[in-house]
Amino acid sequence: MRRSDIFSVAISNSMSWKLKKIIPARELLHQLGGWNSVVHNDKYSIKKAYKLLMGSFEKVEWSRLICNNKASPKSKFTLWMVLQNRLPTADRLSKWNIPSSIRCKLCEAEDESIQHLFFTRDYATTIWKVFIARCIGNTRLVLFVKRLGRPGSKLVGKDVKLGSMLGYFIEAVYAIWL
Structure with missing residues (x-):
């Protein structure tokens, strides 16, 4: 196998199980655009191969709220459900023909x-x-709201207090849902 072209090597019984798994992957490499599409500075780049395999997806706006913060997982999940309009509210349940009043049970x-x-x-x-009253006079609230409305901007970055504010916001959404 030494000094052989990877695309012309035939799989033989004497090869190790690893090579028997790697060699068929050459078809996938060919589909990705060949060896040059996964090489950086004359070395194989797992990052390039991964990006080619994953393809490109539209970035969702809610990821800035859900990911990389210190809120509890249940709170982040609840916020995600709110943003996706997937909470089992009475108006949604009525659309599924579940018999119940669509009036708010609480008020x-x-x-x-x-x-x-x-x-x-x-x-x-x-x-x-209460949330806004505690944040009034806090210039970070203004920054938080500005970043929230700006797609593609880092919402919190390395600002610890801004990160705490995001966590409080997410926990407030959860508290309301409870």
């Missing part, structure tokens, strides 16, 4: 929806007022 004032539970219900508005 009976409006139909139960994500909008109502997290923004218009008295309990939610109280939590958001």
Whole structure:
């Protein structure tokens, strides 16, 4: 096998099991664009191969909120469910033909929806007022809101206090859902 072209070597019974697994991968290498597409500075680059295998995906906006923060996993999951509009609210349950009233069970004032539970219900508005009151005068809140509205920007970076604010925000969403 020495000094042989990888694309012309035939698999034989005398080869080790590792080579028997690696050699068929040459077809995949060919599909990726050949050896030159996975080489950087004349060395194989696992990073380049990985990126070619994974392809390109559109970056989702919610990843800046969910990933790389110190909020509890259950809180991050709840926020993700809110952002995806997947919480089992009464208005969604009624669309699945599950028999129940769509009125909010907690206040009976409006139909139960994500909008109502997290923004218009008295309990939610109280939590958001406290959150904002604790952040008023904090220049980091302004920075947090600006970054939140700017796609592609790092939301927190290395700012510990801003990271804490993000964690509090996520925990507040969870508290409202409880």
